[in-house]
Amino acid sequence: MADSKIETKKKMLMSMSSLGLVYSGKGGKEQNTTALEQVDLTIYEGDFICVLGPSGCGKSTLLNIMAGLMEATSGTIEMDGEPVKGVDAKRAVVFQTPTLYPWMDVYSNIAFGPKVRKVENEVIEQRIDKYLKLIGLEEFAHVKPYELSGGMRQRVALARAIVNDPKMILLDEPFGALDAFTRNSMQDLIRKIWKKDRTTIFLITHDVDEALTLGTRIITMSARPGRVLKEFDVDFTLRMNDSQEDARYSPEYIELRKEILKLIGLGQEK
Numbered sequence: 001m002a003d004s005k006i007e008t009k010k011k012m013l014m015s016m017s018s019l020g021l022v023y024s025g026k027g028g029k030e031q032n033t034t035a036l037e038q039v040d041l042t043i044y045e046g047d048f049i050c051v052l053g054p055s056g057c058g059k060s061t062l063l064n065i066m067a068g069l070m071e072a073t074s075g076t077i078e079m080d081g082e083p084v085k086g087v088d089a090k091r092a093v094v095f096q097t098p099t100l101y102p103w104m105d106v107y108s109n110i111a112f113g114p115k116v117r118k119v120e121n122e123v124i125e126q127r128i129d130k131y132l133k134l135i136g137l138e139e140f141a142h143v144k145p146y147e148l149s150g151g152m153r154q155r156v157a158l159a160r161a162i163v164n165d166p167k168m169i170l171l172d173e174p175f176g177a178l179d180a181f182t183r184n185s186m187q188d189l190i191r192k193i194w195k196k197d198r199t200t201i202f203l204i205t206h207d208v209d210e211a212l213t214l215g216t217r218i219i220t221m222s223a224r225p226g227r228v229l230k231e232f233d234v235d236f237t238l239r240m241n242d243s244q245e246d247a248r249y250s251p252e253y254i255e256l257r258k259e260i261l262k263l264i265g266l267g268q269e270k
């Protein structure tokens with residue numbers, strides 16, 4: 001499928017070079033843990049990156065460094081040509097367990113970021129209306145998080161992330177705790193969000209099919225110390241319509257799925 005947006009020259013958004021992270025053991029009793037080693041990765045605007053790798057290989061560590069929640073112990077990381085230092089509204093983060101304020105209703109949870117940034121009330125209202133519609137929770141604006149299902153809470157967490165108009169959305173296994181049906185509809189939602197705005201997305205998953213049906217780039221990581229094993233450029237997500245069956249059963253998809261599973265499996269044996 002021809003897609004002019006994809007074919008135009010891509011602009012670099014973030015670059016990591018020889019990135020490493022060693023967790024230091026306390027008081028000399030515990031050993032140091034090298035979580036990441038020599039990670040080189042360049043992210044371009046509009047990329048939908050999905051990261052796959054064995055458990056404990058450093059995926060969350062990498063995401064936390066990218067978010068500015070943690071500092072690398074070696075190497076460099078830059079966004080828009082500036083070193084990544086601390087958290088920034090340019091980078092939104094969504095974790096597996098939605099971190100909503102329990103005492104605030106859905107509307108106030110989503111409005112929190114823009115309010116802190118002193119965005120005009122009128123603009124906030126317009127944006128929230130738009131995003132509530134997008135996540136299908138218009139009727140739930142004044143409901144508290146405890147009254148929502150897990151999937152609904154994760155939708156609110158997503159809206160809260162994108163309402164600040166970030167340049168990059170970082171998601172750490174955001175659908176991992178959801179049942180298969182809800183996960184499917186969340187995948188459709190995130191694809192819809194990405195197709196609409198082409199905001200750069202970096203998503204960690206354990207699910208090869210999730211990676212293949214959402215991403216434009218799949219990064220596989222080795223067992224700890226994590227490094228980039230191999231990268232795959234894919235376009236199945238562009239071919240997915242309402243019915244997810246479209247691209248999934250093509251011979252190309254099945255072959256790639258096999259190759260990736262083998263790669264990650266090999267990584268795990270090390």
Ligand SMILES: Nc1ncnc2c1ncn2[C@@H]1O[C@H](COP(=O)(O)OP(=O)(O)OP(=O)(O)O)[C@@H](O)[C@H]1O
Pocket residue numbers: 023024033034035053054055056057058059060061062224
């Ligand atoms: N605070 C910490 N102190 C010491 N070691 C840590 C710390 N946090 C993580 N680790 C170790 O670093 C390695 C990478 O952890 P990380 O959570 O990044 O892996 P992951 O790929 O996200 O795993 P999973 O797929 O299970 O979520 C693991 O071996 C973990 O035990």
Ligand SMILES: [Mg+2]
Pocket residue numbers: 059060061172
């Ligand atoms: Mg993790």
